[in-house]
Amino acid sequence: MRKNILILCLLMSILLLAGCGKKNTNPQVTPTPGPTVPAEPEQPSPTGAQSQTEEDNTDNGKKGTLTIEDYYPILEDTEYVYEGIGMEYASFTVFMDYFDTDVGRYQTRTDNGGTVTAKVMEIKDGKLSMIKSVGEAYYRDNLLDTEEEKDAEILLMEPLVKGTRWTLPDGSKRYISNDKVKVETDLGSYDAIEVTTETADSTTKDYYTPGVGLIRSVFRANDHEVVSTLSEIKKNTPYIQTVDFYYPDTDEKIHVVQKEITFHTNDVTRLVLEKAVKEKVLKDNYVPLISTNTKINSLYLGKDHIVYVDFSKEFIEEMQAGSGFEQLILQSITNTLGSYYGVKEVCITVDEEPYESGHILLKEGETLKVNMDSVVQ
Known part of the structure; x- marks a missing residue:
């Protein structure tokens, strides 16, 4: 009996060795390299915004999953300071007075040195809209429960990809013109989306970046240009x-x-x-x-x-x-x-x-x- 077992083990070892010694009948195919195209030199942008290539935008897969909440964060006791050129009131500050995440509404105050404007924003159905704007708002009142104005302005709309477009109440056209833009500011370099607004006689380009919000706005009419760029973020500042x-x-x-x-x-x-x-x-x-x-x-x-x-x-x-x-x-x-x-x-x-x-x-x-x-x- 013991002799039969030894013979059986010997036969199994021979079969295993024979299987390991077989050659691969499916040889690997090495792809033929394509022609190399020399890269064109980058041309500097007068507004500090540069389009990115697919290779530069390593987080392109993430951008498709970002939502408006990512581009309009809640920052308590934080003052945004924008430095402007091109007109007297191009510089301004923004502070968030109130927010209510349950209803998706936020109230900010914008001070451009000439007046103070209270704005109520709403995030709903994949849209960021300014549903109310009150000028000369030198007082501070909670307006979050306000009724939405008929001419509410949509600032951003999902999907946040190039080509998304909508029409404003005044007939102006607004669309995401680029979702891979690098914007240089005094605070550093930001990856942003570019939102273009076209009227009969002017063009405005707004740049938003995740975790921060609006970082630059560029208004052009004829040969005149007004630029407002985020220059400072003051945290823990009531x-x-x-x-x-x-x-x-x-x-x-x-x-x-x-x-x-x-x-x-x-x-x-x-x-x-x-x-x-x-x-x-x-x-x-x-x-x-x-x-x-x-x-x-x-x-x-x-x-x-x-x-x-x-x-x-x-x-x-x-x-x-x-x-x-x-x-x-x-x-x-x-x-x-x-x-x-x-x-x-x-x-x-x-x-x-x-x-x-x-x-x-x-x-x-x-x-x-x-x-x-x-x-x-």
């Missing part, structure tokens, strides 16, 4: 605003005190202003506007250009002022809020009811007018 607060004095005059107010992204304006009003006044003879227990329940600028402010009941209960000073307090609040929002009328209510104390009674909807006659500069 928005600081100088606000005039008006206080009555024991001399029955109203005095103005300027305070620097700090707003972080998504801060509620009424709460920040409430805290500022409650801070100790520099002069002891200035009468406080509200008590430490008083709350500002709501504060906003209406479509009728009237500021609406609602206080808690402690506003009246803890005022401790005679009729003369009560009138001065109401006038100081009116001047403070009217000046901040840039309007002439303020409607004051208490727990959503018309203002009513032992001295003063306001009718429903009645407003107080901004009046600087008693203000001491």
